[in-house]
Amino acid sequence: MGARESLLTLQTQLGESVIGQSAMVExxxxxxxxxxxxxxxxxxxxxKTRAIKSLSNHLDAKFSRIQFTPDLLPADITGSEVYFSEGGKGEFRFQAGPLFANLVLADEVNRxxxxxQAALLEAMEERQVTVGGTTHKLPPLFLVMATQNPIEQEGTxxxxxAQMDRFLMHVSVGYPQGDAEAKIVRLARAEEAAEGKAKAAGGSRLAADAxxxxxxxxxxxxxGEAVERYIxxxxxxxxxPKALDPDLASWIQVGVSPRGAIGLDKVARAHAWLHGATFVTPENVQAVVHDVFRHRLILSYEAxxxxxxxxxxxxxxxxxVAVA
Incomplete structure (x- = not known):
């Protein structure tokens, strides 16, 4: 089975357990x-949580979940130096924290x-953490999926x-449709009936090498150059924005950083590959631009x-913006 077929199979498996959220799965x-x-x-x-947990069930990767709370300390996520005593001799050893996993769920990160936040930022950007002056590398396969509730809710x-810009995409999740919600209820009922048994799909898990x-x-x-110019x-x-539209000029306070251009290029290529294309089209760019730009734009008071x-x-x- 080729790489694309493996990922499409994984997408199908995730869709069977995360119903009504196909956009988030993709x-x-x-x-x-x-x-x-x-x-x-x-x-x-x-x-949101179920999606990445389902991914860990079908991918041969270590998963960890961190519940972010106001009293959390950096050492709680990065790990710390712990004193060990043996045979009359003592030494400090690094005890790795939950960030040392392949798939990390940072639940309610805005709490x-x-x-x-600074400790998480280093891990996301540098793929390493520094504790006691020593740098510890994170695994080659390392994905942080941070969830947050809308900031209008109390305690967020x-x-x-600076940290928002480090996220490749900001995915907005809405309510499922009525027919999908009925399937969700049936799935929850089936899982409840099967409690105590293996809930993940049978068969081998997808290797990280895939x-x-x-x-x-x-x-x-x-x-191509035309698509690059469009990005x-x-x-x-x-x-x-004033060169395009007066409304846009009044709505945008700060535009997208160069990370936005890099991210849009990367995600558009991934989107084209996942859909079986060998080159990126403007449609691939348009399909993902909302997720790449959504968290990088700072809107004005007028907006x-x-x-x-x-x-x-x-x-x-x-x-x-005209397609080049």
Missing amino acids: RLLLGLLADGHLLVEGLPGLA SPAKV YPLPE VFAARAEVHGIEV VALVQATRD HAAQVSADAVIERLVQK
Whole structure:
């Protein structure tokens, strides 16, 4: 079985256990293929946690879950130096924390204090943590899926812009449709009846090497000059919106960073590969631009006052920026 067939099988398996959230499942796979981290936002109970736990059930990878709370300390996630005494001699040894896993669920990440955010930021960006002056490398396969509830809810705080920019995609999760919700109820009933038995699908789990092989194929996806110019034009339009549209100029306070251009290129290539193409088209770019730009745009007071969302701004950008 080839790399793409393996990933499509994985997508099907995830779709069977995460019902009604096909877009989130696809974004999770795109993050895996593009080697980037995901920020998933939605109300409680919308299968955010279930999605990455299901991925860990079908992927031969270590999974860990961190519940972020206001009293969390950096050492609680990175690990710490622990004193061991044996045979009359003592020494400090590094005890790895839950960040040392392949798939990390940072649950309700916007409830954590600034020091914990800084520790997570180093892990996400540098793929390492530093404890006691010593740097410890994280595994080659390392994906953080951070979930957050909408900031209007009590006890939550907006993430710093610097950390938001480190997430490859910001995925917004909504309620499932009625027919999907009926399937969710039936699935929950079946799992309840099967309690105590293996819930994951039978068969072998996908090896990490299959993910690395898929990434190598994604790297080979061609991005033509016209598509490259289109990506750059979308990014540049967020920084100089008055050249396109007066409404955009009043809505956007700060545009997308260069990480946005890099991220859009990576995710568009992964999207093209996952859909069986050998090159990126403007349609691939448009399919993922909302998730790549959503958390990188800083909207103005006028936009908030007019209740204009980041998605509405991005949609206007797509309409106004000509395909090269």
